[in-house]
Amino acid sequence: MNHIFEILGFILIVLTLLMQWQSYVRRTIFLFAASSFVIALFLVLLGLHHPREEYMLFVLAGLTIAVRGLTIPAILNRATHRLPDKPWRVREDKPLMGLSGSILVSLVLIAIGYFIYQNSLYSVLKVHAGSVPFALFLQASLLIITHKHAYIQMIGFLVMENAVVMLSGWVFSGLPFIVEMGVIMDLLGLVVVSSLIIRVREQAISQEGETFGSELRG
Amino acid sequence: MSYLYSLIEILYVIVAAPLIVGVQHALEERMESKQGPSVFQPYYDIIKLFKKESLVPKISSPIFRLGPYVVFMFYAFLAMILPIITAYPLVFAPAADFIGGGLFFGAAAAIKKFSAIDSRSNYAHLGTSRASSLGVFTEPIMVLIFIMLGVISNTNNPFVINNVLRSSTGWYFSVVHGFVAAAFFLILIVETGQLPVESHTNGELGMIDQAMPFEYTGKDLALYKLSAYMKAFLLMSVFLNVYIVPFWVPMAHTGFLSVLLYMGIHLVKLLGLIIVFALINTTLSKFRLYKNFDFLTIAFAFAFLASIAYYIMK
Amino acid sequence: MNQDIIYILPVLFSLLGALICIPKITYFDKAGSLIGSILSLASVVYLLFQPNLIDHYVYVDGFSKLLLLTIAIVYISTVLYSVFYLKHIENLLFQYRLYYFLLNVFSAAMFFSVTVDNLGLIWVGIEATTVSSALLIATENSQATVESAWRYVIIVSTGLVISLISVTFIYGSAHTLSLHQLLLSHPHNRVFLIGILLGIIGFGTKAGIFPMHTWLPDVHGKAPAPVSAIFSGVLLPVALYAIARLIQIFPSETIRLFAMILGILTVGIAALLLTVQVNYKRMYAYSSMENMGMILIGLSLGKLGLLGAVIIILSHGMAKSSVFFLSGDVLSVYHSTDIEKVKGLMQRMPRIGASLFMGSMAVTGAPPFGIFVGEFLIFSALIAQHGWLIALIVILLLAIAFISVNFRAGRMIFSHQEKPIKEKTHTETWVSIINLILSFLVILFIPYLELLLKNLL
Numbered sequence: 001m002n003h004i005f006e007i008l009g010f011i012l013i014v015l016t017l018l019m020q021w022q023s024y025v026r027r028t029i030f031l032f033a034a035s036s037f038v039i040a041l042f043l044v045l046l047g048l049h050h051p052r053e054e055y056m057l058f059v060l061a062g063l064t065i066a067v068r069g070l071t072i073p074a075i076l077n078r079a080t081h082r083l084p085d086k087p088w089r090v091r092e093d094k095p096l097m098g099l100s101g102s103i104l105v106s107l108v109l110i111a112i113g114y115f116i117y118q119n120s121l122y123s124v125l126k127v128h129a130g131s132v133p134f135a136l137f138l139q140a141s142l143l144i145i146t147h148k149h150a151y152i153q154m155i156g157f158l159v160m161e162n163a164v165v166m167l168s169g170w171v172f173s174g175l176p177f178i179v180e181m182g183v184i185m186d187l188l189g190l191v192v193v194s195s196l197i198i199r200v201r202e203q204a205i206s207q208e209g210e211t212f213g214s215e216l217r218g
Numbered sequence: 219m220s221y222l223y224s225l226i227e228i229l230y231v232i233v234a235a236p237l238i239v240g241v242q243h244a245l246e247e248r249m250e251s252k253q254g255p256s257v258f259q260p261y262y263d264i265i266k267l268f269k270k271e272s273l274v275p276k277i278s279s280p281i282f283r284l285g286p287y288v289v290f291m292f293y294a295f296l297a298m299i300l301p302i303i304t305a306y307p308l309v310f311a312p313a314a315d316f317i318g319g320g321l322f323f324g325a326a327a328a329i330k331k332f333s334a335i336d337s338r339s340n341y342a343h344l345g346t347s348r349a350s351s352l353g354v355f356t357e358p359i360m361v362l363i364f365i366m367l368g369v370i371s372n373t374n375n376p377f378v379i380n381n382v383l384r385s386s387t388g389w390y391f392s393v394v395h396g397f398v399a400a401a402f403f404l405i406l407i408v409e410t411g412q413l414p415v416e417s418h419t420n421g422e423l424g425m426i427d428q429a430m431p432f433e434y435t436g437k438d439l440a441l442y443k444l445s446a447y448m449k450a451f452l453l454m455s456v457f458l459n460v461y462i463v464p465f466w467v468p469m470a471h472t473g474f475l476s477v478l479l480y481m482g483i484h485l486v487k488l489l490g491l492i493i494v495f496a497l498i499n500t501t502l503s504k505f506r507l508y509k510n511f512d513f514l515t516i517a518f519a520f521a522f523l524a525s526i527a528y529y530i531m532k
Numbered sequence: 533m534n535q536d537i538i539y540i541l542p543v544l545f546s547l548l549g550a551l552i553c554i555p556k557i558t559y560f561d562k563a564g565s566l567i568g569s570i571l572s573l574a575s576v577v578y579l580l581f582q583p584n585l586i587d588h589y590v591y592v593d594g595f596s597k598l599l600l601l602t603i604a605i606v607y608i609s610t611v612l613y614s615v616f617y618l619k620h621i622e623n624l625l626f627q628y629r630l631y632y633f634l635l636n637v638f639s640a641a642m643f644f645s646v647t648v649d650n651l652g653l654i655w656v657g658i659e660a661t662t663v664s665s666a667l668l669i670a671t672e673n674s675q676a677t678v679e680s681a682w683r684y685v686i687i688v689s690t691g692l693v694i695s696l697i698s699v700t701f702i703y704g705s706a707h708t709l710s711l712h713q714l715l716l717s718h719p720h721n722r723v724f725l726i727g728i729l730l731g732i733i734g735f736g737t738k739a740g741i742f743p744m745h746t747w748l749p750d751v752h753g754k755a756p757a758p759v760s761a762i763f764s765g766v767l768l769p770v771a772l773y774a775i776a777r778l779i780q781i782f783p784s785e786t787i788r789l790f791a792m793i794l795g796i797l798t799v800g801i802a803a804l805l806l807t808v809q810v811n812y813k814r815m816y817a818y819s820s821m822e823n824m825g826m827i828l829i830g831l832s833l834g835k836l837g838l839l840g841a842v843i844i845i846l847s848h849g850m851a852k853s854s855v856f857f858l859s860g861d862v863l864s865v866y867h868s869t870d871i872e873k874v875k876g877l878m879q880r881m882p883r884i885g886a887s888l889f890m891g892s893m894a895v896t897g898a899p900p901f902g903i904f905v906g907e908f909l910i911f912s913a914l915i916a917q918h919g920w921l922i923a924l925i926v927i928l929l930l931a932i933a934f935i936s937v938n939f940r941a942g943r944m945i946f947s948h949q950e951k952p953i954k955e956k957t958h959t960e961t962w963v964s965i966i967n968l969i970l971s972f973l974v975i976l977f978i979p980y981l982e983l984l985l986k987n988l989l
C-alpha cells in the first residue's frame with residue numbers, strides 16, 4: 001500500500017514540475033485539476049487502508065473531486081475568458097528566471113526537502129518517504145515566487161493546499177472531518193474572491209501597464 | 219555456437235535497421251492520410267547510393283573518407299555487445315559494460331563530427347556545432363541514467379539489468395525504474411532525431427543531424443545512412459530489451475529456434491515503439507532550437523528524480 | 533449545548549446583519565449592519581458577566597471575552613464610520629451592499645475565531661477572514677489597491693498554509709485539536725514542538741509578524757479608511773490570539789524564546805522602517821506592526837507580560853481604529869496620502885487635527901494612554917526574565933518609533949499654511965473621538981482585566 005502512495009506522491013511531484021515548465025495558464029489549470037484527481041485517488045486508497053474512517057474519507061474524496069478537481073478549475077478557466085487576451089493565449093510572459101533554471105531549482109528543492117525531513121523529522125515520525133509532501137510544498141512556493149501572473153500564483157497556492165492534504169493523510173492520520181470541510185469551503189471562497197481580484201488586476205495591467213510604481217514601496 | 223549468434227546478431231541489425239525506418243516513414247505518411255513511400259524505400263535508397271560514384275571535397279583530409287567506415291564498424295561492434303536478440307552475453311560482450319557501450323556511442327558520434335567538420339562545408343559545421351551543444355547535455359544525462367541502472371542491479375552489465383528487471387516485479391514497477399525509463403525515452407527522442415527536437419526536413423533553421431553529411435555522396439553516404447539507421451535501431455533495442463519490455467528475450471541454452479522466434483517478437487516490440495514515435499511526429503510541432511535545452515532539462519529532471527526517488531524509498 | 537448558544541450569539545448576530553444586506557433594498561445594507569453590530573455589542577457586554585465556558589464546542593475565557601469586546605467595539609465604530617465615509621470613495625469596484633455584507637461576514641469570522649474550541653476551526657475562521665476581507669481592500673477600484681489586495685491574498689494564504697501544516701503536526705502528535713484537551717495533555721515531543729513553531733510563523737503572517745509581514749503596509753496604505761481601521765484594530769490581534777493559545781498549550785522555554793525573538797525583530801524592523809516613511813497611512817501601518825511585536829513579546833513572557841499584552845490589544849484596537857478613521861477624513865479632504873502634501877491640519881480642521889495628534893501619541897505609547905501602561909508591564913516582565921540589555925534595546929526601538937511617528941504627525945498637524953480654508957466639520961469624527969476616549973478609559977479597568985484573566989496569570 002505504501003508503495004502506491006509513493007507512486008502517487010511522485011506523480012504529484014512530476015505534475016508540479018510540469019506546471020513549472022508550462023507558461024500557458026490554461027494548461028497549468030489542467031495540470032492542477034489532474035493533481036487534484038490524484039489527491040482524490042489518494043484519499044480513496046487511504047480510506048481502503050484505514051477501514052475505521054473510510055466513510056468520511058470517501059466523502060472527502062468526493063468533495064475533493066467536486067471542489068478541487070472540477071469547480072475550482074472551472075472557475076479559473078471561466079475567469080480566463082474575461083481577460084482581453086484570447087483564453088488560450090493567456091500566459092506568463094515575464095518569469096523571474098529561465099525555464100531550465102527554474103526546473104533545476106525545483107529539483108534542488110526536492111532534494112532539500114528530503115534532507116531536511118530526513119535529518120529533523122524522520123527519527124520522530126518514522127514515516128517512510130514522508131519528505132514528498134514537504135518537497136511539494138517547496139516546489140509550490142517556487143511556482144509562486146518565479147511567476148508574476150496571478151493565476152499561476154493562485155495555482156501555486158492551491159498546489160500547496162494539496163500538499164497539506166497529502167501530508168495530513170500520509171504522514172499523520174488526517175485532520176478531523178469538520179476541519180477538512182472548513183478548509184475546502186475556505187478554499188472555494190478564496191478562489192471565487194481572488195478570481196475576481198485577479199481579473200481586475202490582469203485587465204488593468206494588460207491595458208495600462210504597471211502604474212502603481214512607488215505607491216507600494218517602502 | 220556463440221560466434222554464430224554474434225554473426226547472426228550483426229546481420230540482423232544491418233538488415234532490419236532500414237526496415238524499421240521505412241515502416242516508420244510509411245506509418246507517418248499514412249497517419250496524415252497520404253499514400254507514402256514503400257516500407258522498403260530505405261533499402262532502395264541505400265542500394266542506389268552504393269551503385270553511385272563517391273566524390274570527395276578537394277580540401278578534405280583522409281579523415282573524411284575514413285569516417286563513415288569507422289562509424290559503421292563501431293555500430294557493428296556495438297551490435298555484438300548489447301542485448302539485441304539474446305539475454306545472455308555472447309562472445310564479445312565482456313569487451314565493454316554499459317558505460318563502455320555509452321563511450322562507444324559517444325566515440326562514434328565524435329568521429330562523425332570530426333569527419334563532418336573535415337568536409338569544410340558551412341552546413342556541416344552548423345550541424346556539428348548544434349549536435350555538439352546538445353550532446354554536451356545529453357551525455358551526462360545518459361551517464362546518470364546508466365548509474366541509476368547500476369544502482370538497481372549493482373552492476374554495469376546490461377544483461378544483468380535485463381535479468382533483474384524481468385525477474386523482480388518490485389523493481390519493474392518501482393518509481394525509480396519509471397523515471398529512468400522516462401528519462402531514457404526523452405533522450406531516445408533526441409538521439410534518434412524524432413520530432414519535438416528535430417524534424418526530417420533539411421530546413422536550415424531546425425536541422426541538426428541532417429546537416430552533418432551534406433558533402434557525402436555515393437558509397438560513403440550509403441554507409442553513413444546505414445550506420446545512422448543502425449544507431450537508432452540499437453538504441454531502440456536497448457530501450458526495449460533492457461528498460462521497458464525486458465520479457466521474452468531468450469535466456470541461455472534455450473536453443474536456436476527461440477532466438478529466431480525472438481527476432482520476430484523483437485520486431486513487433488520495435489513496431490510498437492515506432493507507432494508511438496509516429497504519433498509524436500504527426501501531432502507535435504518542432505521546438506525552437508534553443509527550446510531544445512528545456513526539453514533536455516526535463517530529461518535531466520526525470521533522471522535526477524530517479525536518484526532522489528531511490529534515496530527517498532530506500 | 534443550550535448555554536453554548538449565548539456564547540456564539542455575536543457570530544449569529546453579525547451573520548444576521550450580513551443576511552439583511554442581501555436583498556436589494558435601499559438602506560437595508562446600512563440598517564442591517566447597524567442592527568448586527570449593535571446586537572453583537574450588546575451580546576458581548578452580556579457575555580462579559582457570564583461565567584467562562586469551556587466545552588467541546590466553545591472555549592470562552594477572560595481572554596476571549598476581552599477580544600470579543602474589542603472586536604465588537606471596533607466593528608460597530610467601523611459600521612458607523614462607513615455609513616458616513618463611503619460616499620467619499622469614487623470609482624467603487626462593487627456596490628455598497630456587497631461592502632456591508634462582507635464587513636459583517638468578516639466580523640462574524642473574527643468572532644468565530646476567538647470563540648471556538650478547536651484549533652483547526654480557529655484556522656478555518658482566520659482563513660475565512662482572509663476570504664471576506666480581500667475584496668474589502670479593493671473597494672476603491674485602482675490598480676494599486678487591486679495589486680495590494682492580491683498581495684494580501686497570496687502572502688497571507690501562503691502563510692496560513694504553513695499554520696495549516698502546524699495544525700496537522702499538532703493533531704498528528706496529540707490526536708486532538710480541542711484547546712481544552714490540548715491544555716490538559718501536555719505532549720512533549722519534537723513533532724509537537726515543530727508544529728507550534730510553524731504555527732507561530734504561520735499565524736504571525738496574518739498578524740504582520742516579521743518574516744512575512746510585507747503585505748501589511750501595502751494593504752493599510754491602500755485600503756479605504758474603515759477597512760484599514762478594522763484590520764489594524766482587531767484582525768491582527770485575532771491572529772495573535774491563535775499564537776497566544778499555541779504558547780499557552782505548550783509554554784516551553786524554546787517557544788517563548790522563539791516568539792520573543794520574532795517580536796523583537798518585528799519591533800525593530802517596524803521602528804527602522806518608520807524613520808523613512810513618506811505616506812501617513814503606511815506610517816500608521818508600521819506603527820501597528822510595532823505594537824503587534826510588543827504584544828507578541830508580552831504573550832511570550834506570560835504573567836505580567838500577558839496582562840500588558842491584553843491591555844495593548846484593547847487600547848491599541850480602539851486608538852488605532854480611531855487614527856485610521858481620522859486619516860480617512862484627512863484623505864477625503866487633501867486627496868493625497870503623502871505626508872508632504874498635508875499641511876496646516878490644525879488650521880483647516882481643528883477637531884480632526886487635535887484628535888489625530890492625540891491618537892498618534894496614544895498608538896506610540898505616550899503616558900496617559902493604555903498602551904503606555906501595557907508596555908510598562910511588558911518591560912517589567914522583560915527585565916525580570918531577560919535582564920536589562922534586551923529591555924534597553926526594545927526601549928530604544930520604541931523611542932525611535934515614537935519620535936518618527938509623532939514628528940511626522942506633528943508636521944502634518946501643526947505646519948503653517950497660507951490662506952487656510954476652514955472645512956466644515958465631519959460628522960464621523962465623533963466616532964474617532966469616542967474610540968480615543970475609550971482607549972484612554974482602558975486603564976481604569978485594569979483590575980477588572982486582571983480578574984478576567986485570572987486563569988492565565
